[in-house]
Amino acid sequence: MDYAHSDTAVHEPAARRRGGGQPIAAKILVAGGFGVGKTTMVGSISEIRPLRTEELLSDRSAGVDDTTGVSGKTSTTVAMDFGRITMGDGLILYLFGTPGQQRFWFMWDELALGAVGAVVLADVRRLADSFAAIDYFEDRGTPFMVAVNCFDGAERKDPADVRIALDLDADVPLVMCDVRSRDSAKEVLISMVEHVLARTAAARR
Amino acid sequence: MSDDRWLDEDAGPIFRPYTVTRGRTRLRDDSLNLISLLEATGLPVPRRTRLDPEHRRVLAVCAEPITFADLSSEIDLPVGVVRVIVDDLREENLLRVLRPTPTGDVPDELVLRKLLHGLRAL
Numbered sequence A: 001m002d003y004a005h006s007d008t009a010v011h012e013p014a015a016r017r018r019g020g021g022q023p024i025a026a027k028i029l030v031a032g033g034f035g036v037g038k039t040t041m042v043g044s045i046s047e048i049r050p051l052r053t054e055e056l057l058s059d060r061s062a063g064v065d066d067t068t069g070v071s072g073k074t075s076t077t078v079a080m081d082f083g084r085i086t087m088g089d090g091l092i093l094y095l096f097g098t099p100g101q102q103r104f105w106f107m108w109d110e111l112a113l114g115a116v117g118a119v120v121l122a123d124v125r126r127l128a129d130s131f132a133a134i135d136y137f138e139d140r141g142t143p144f145m146v147a148v149n150c151f152d153g154a155e156r157k158d159p160a161d162v163r164i165a166l167d168l169d170a171d172v173p174l175v176m177c178d179v180r181s182r183d184s185a186k187e188v189l190i191s192m193v194e195h196v197l198a199r200t201a202a203a204r205r
Numbered sequence B: 001m002s003d004d005r006w007l008d009e010d011a012g013p014i015f016r017p018y019t020v021t022r023g024r025t026r027l028r029d030d031s032l033n034l035i036s037l038l039e040a041t042g043l044p045v046p047r048r049t050r051l052d053p054e055h056r057r058v059l060a061v062c063a064e065p066i067t068f069a070d071l072s073s074e075i076d077l078p079v080g081v082v083r084v085i086v087d088d089l090r091e092e093n094l095l096r097v098l099r100p101t102p103t104g105d106v107p108d109e110l111v112l113r114k115l116l117h118g119l120r121a122l
Helices: A008-018 A038-045 A106-112 A124-140 A159-166 A182-204 B003-007 B009-021 B053-061 B068-075 B079-091 B109-120
Strands: A024-032 A082-086 A091-097 A117-122 A144-149 A174-177 B037-040 B095-098
Touching: A024 A038, A024 A106, A024 A124, A024 B109, A038 A082, A038 A091, A038 A117, A038 A182, A082 B068, A091 B109, A106 A124, A117 A124, A117 A182, A124 A144, A124 A159, A144 A159, A144 A182, A159 A174, A174 A182, A182 B109, B037 B068, B053 B068, B053 B079, B068 B079, B079 B095
Parallel strands: A024 A091, A024 A117, A117 A144, A144 A174
Antiparallel strands: A082 A091, B037 B095
């Protein structure tokens, strides 16, 4: 290990930081049932980055010694939906798709920690698929909103009916969107941040 | 777990990434958030410490502050493996963790306003 001794470049970050060069990172989660459009949404609005997780072997996962459920490669190394939006002023917004399968739920706590909030994507044909995510964020007190992804040919529903079907509190935003559209995905994220800002302001009063 | 368990063909590829951590999956410090910023301290590597290539790669990538998620993506190893490597390097004071925002893990109102401004400008 020679180069760390000789490489003076490693001292530079501290100097840069004095000039305000440290980035600021924030994250928003994209949750919802399988096939509801999480991957599509992350892809339409952000720069997709490959990210693998293999948490089944971490100390936090149950059954490390039990290989019965991990014979297939997909269940061991899991690609996560992960995207990055680089803004001015050194601000970076990260989007993380929360793995939908129940066996990955232990990861949600870590993902939710320090998140701006969560977008729960819903499909009107399968609203029940959103219940688990909504319950999770409600219980945890994580700010969240529901974005109904309107697929081609999907039956149009009155947002008020969807709100009733999902048993949403009145202060939880609900918007209609098409996550294939960058502008639509952007509007969803704007609604998310506006909602959190409104909550912050309300808490201050 | 006996050592021969690691050599069993049936174990498949699932254990291999953890060979770079010498099989260690437990952490000394578990406070890493995926958006925590990591930065090399620039301190010399202690003489008794032998760094693996993966450890050196992580140190090199962390010459400038980078989030744990971006680091994992850049190094192209699973998050769980990079977490252990980062933990090793922190233990040797070669790497430090910075909070993602000036006020800590949770974005404050100023960061939220910047975020809103940034999103509207996209």
